[in-house]
Amino acid sequence: MSDRRRTERLVADACLAVVAACFALPLLWLVLASVNGHADLRVAVPHPFTTGNFRSVLNTDTTYRPMLNSLVLCGGATALCVGCAVLAAYPLSRYRSRLKRPFLITILFATGLPITAVMVPVYGMFVQVDLIDTMYGTVYFLAASALPFAIWLMKNFMDGVPMVLEEAAWTDGASPMQTLRRVVLPLMWPGVVVVTIYTFIAMWGNFFVPYLLLLSPDQLPASVSIFNFFSARGTVQYGQLAAFSVLYSLPVVVLYTVMSRRLGGGFALGGALKG
Amino acid sequence: MTTSVTTMSRQAQPKGAGPRPSRPSRATRTRRTLVRGLPVLPALVLLALFLAGPIGYCVYYAFTDMRLSGASATNFVGLDNFRHAFAAEGFLNAVWLTLVFTVLSAVVGQNTLGLALAALMRHASKAVRAVTGTLVIAAWVLPEVVAAYLLYAFFRKEGELNAILDALRLPSQNWLYTLPILAVSMANVWRGTAFSMLIYSAALGEVPREIEEAAEVDGAGRWQQLWHVTLPLIRRSIGTNLMLNTLQTLSVFGLIYTMTRGGPGDRSQTLPLYMYEQAFKNSLIGYGTAVALMLLVVGGLFSAVYMRLLRTEV
Numbered sequence: 001m002s003d004r005r006r007t008e009r010l011v012a013d014a015c016l017a018v019v020a021a022c023f024a025l026p027l028l029w030l031v032l033a034s035v036n037g038h039a040d041l042r043v044a045v046p047h048p049f050t051t052g053n054f055r056s057v058l059n060t061d062t063t064y065r066p067m068l069n070s071l072v073l074c075g076g077a078t079a080l081c082v083g084c085a086v087l088a089a090y091p092l093s094r095y096r097s098r099l100k101r102p103f104l105i106t107i108l109f110a111t112g113l114p115i116t117a118v119m120v121p122v123y124g125m126f127v128q129v130d131l132i133d134t135m136y137g138t139v140y141f142l143a144a145s146a147l148p149f150a151i152w153l154m155k156n157f158m159d160g161v162p163m164v165l166e167e168a169a170w171t172d173g174a175s176p177m178q179t180l181r182r183v184v185l186p187l188m189w190p191g192v193v194v195v196t197i198y199t200f201i202a203m204w205g206n207f208f209v210p211y212l213l214l215l216s217p218d219q220l221p222a223s224v225s226i227f228n229f230f231s232a233r234g235t236v237q238y239g240q241l242a243a244f245s246v247l248y249s250l251p252v253v254v255l256y257t258v259m260s261r262r263l264g265g266g267f268a269l270g271g272a273l274k275g
Numbered sequence: 276m277t278t279s280v281t282t283m284s285r286q287a288q289p290k291g292a293g294p295r296p297s298r299p300s301r302a303t304r305t306r307r308t309l310v311r312g313l314p315v316l317p318a319l320v321l322l323a324l325f326l327a328g329p330i331g332y333c334v335y336y337a338f339t340d341m342r343l344s345g346a347s348a349t350n351f352v353g354l355d356n357f358r359h360a361f362a363a364e365g366f367l368n369a370v371w372l373t374l375v376f377t378v379l380s381a382v383v384g385q386n387t388l389g390l391a392l393a394a395l396m397r398h399a400s401k402a403v404r405a406v407t408g409t410l411v412i413a414a415w416v417l418p419e420v421v422a423a424y425l426l427y428a429f430f431r432k433e434g435e436l437n438a439i440l441d442a443l444r445l446p447s448q449n450w451l452y453t454l455p456i457l458a459v460s461m462a463n464v465w466r467g468t469a470f471s472m473l474i475y476s477a478a479l480g481e482v483p484r485e486i487e488e489a490a491e492v493d494g495a496g497r498w499q500q501l502w503h504v505t506l507p508l509i510r511r512s513i514g515t516n517l518m519l520n521t522l523q524t525l526s527v528f529g530l531i532y533t534m535t536r537g538g539p540g541d542r543s544q545t546l547p548l549y550m551y552e553q554a555f556k557n558s559l560i561g562y563g564t565a566v567a568l569m570l571l572v573v574g575g576l577f578s579a580v581y582m583r584l585l586r587t588e589v
Contacts, residue, residue: 026425252416
């Protein structure tokens with residue numbers, strides 16, 4: 001038995017190592033190319049080792065402005081989305097109503113809709129109502145498109161908070177909104193953080209929505225500017241492109257790491273999602 | 276999680292069903308529902324304006340000849356857009372490629388690899404498990420365009436894949452030119468497997484050890500055990516995961532667009548890219564929307580199936 005276990009572990013380790021190597025190669029290339037003075041498309045020891053790539057992309061046009069735009073866009077949309085989701089999840093989690101089931105079914109249905117498919121009509125609609133090329137219009141749409149999933153997750157997390165404490169608060173005369181803020185939210189903050197970070201990460205990487213809805217170069221977020229950078233200079237400046245990719249990916253990697261260290265991260269999400 | 280969700284809703288129930296001394300009148304109840312439902316309003320408004328609105332527009336535009344140039348007035352053209360689509364070679368090509376892309380990357384790639392990883396991780400040593408998990412998740416957390424750029428570099432003629440093939444004395448080729456749909460499918464596997472891995476890790480974690488041990492005592496090999504014991508136990512997760520993978524893959528745009536622009540020619544042009552080209556490059560908003568509507572309907576069907584799988588939880 002123990003022999004069998006040891007062999008199994010060895011086989012499992014070997015298989016995982018192969019898969020891990022396949023996943024690691026592109027990542028390794030990114031890191032090495034970003035500090036390589038003569039980066040090409042192969043994984044190679046940086047020669048010469050340089051921080052020049054970073055220095056040449058760290059300027060307003062290439063990095064600072066797009067990153068700031070991303071922050072405004074994704075931060076605004078995440079705040080709006082999570083705020084609405086918390087408010088909506090409370091009655092959905094706490095009360096019974098004939099309307100609840102149809103609403104939840106619609107929400108669940110909407111989480112599955114391919115948002116890509118509505119982008120053409122969204123563009124048409126934004127042109128007609130004059131929201132095209134505005135940050136706030138894009139924020140509204142990003143928030144709305146992430147909302148069904150956020151509500152669904154938030155409701156599941158809120159269902160996990162026992163009602164007993166709330167009932168005590170109610171007896172003391174607290175209004176539902178006070179109860180939500182003082183009792184429920186403090187108890188489910190890990191859930192709120194998971195939803196917030198997950199929403200933010202998804203938006204930070206979103207390319208298609210800002211690519212279609214924003215036109216002026218000074219409003220473009222990093223996801224679009226990196227694409228333009230890639231199309232314009234992709235064939236020559238691999239090192240700079242890699243450096244910019246590292247900078248642009250850094251916030252979400254850090255956020256995810258913090259979340260998974262403190263809260264079990266994706267594993268918590270996988271659990272809340274479905275299992 | 277299935278079980279914990281059920282227990283949660285069971286916990287939540289006593290409240291609503293709580294002591295109800297006298298049945299309030301219909302009007303009072305309606306008012307109470309409205310007051311209690313008030314917090315849903317902001318979400319409802321946002322969803323109605325920016326999600327339901329565009330879907331409504333989608334249905335409407337799909338039956339018109341709307342153009343981007345705006346030179347001519349928009350006319351109602353009935354089913355013309357759809358007739359045109361099914362006669363167009365480009366559309367049929369896109370449908371076929373979408374099918375290939377979805378089956379290869381979502382159903383076969385992400386789903387199977389995710390399950391394999393989750394299953395192997397239960398037997399692997401801690402260090403290997405941690406490193407593999409981190410790398411797979413890192414690929415998932417990276418922004419879409421960055422992932423696309425990395426895989427573009429990997430599959431390029433002078434890229435790393437060919438370097439490895441050369442080193443192994445295997446024939447190399449220009450992947451993005453000869454097999455673009457395979458390259459973008461692999462890219463999608465690289466980027467999306469973490470999701471399946473997480474779902475299956477959670478699901479396998481809930482399979483009671485005793486059941487597996489019992490099968491082992493009965494002399495079942497690992498494969499038999501997986502096939503006859505574990506997989507039937509997690510079949511709901513498999514269903515859910517397949518649906519979610521398919522839905523995510525159906526709407527992949529940035530990854531393919533960055534890597535190949537749908538090319539060379541139209542050999543990696545899946546439906547979202549075809550829709551984009553028709554609507555914006557060729558300025559045929561009406562026609563592009565008709566394609567979008569079909570994509571939306573297919574997505575809607577999958578979403579409905581997914582919902583049925585989760586139905587007991589609503």
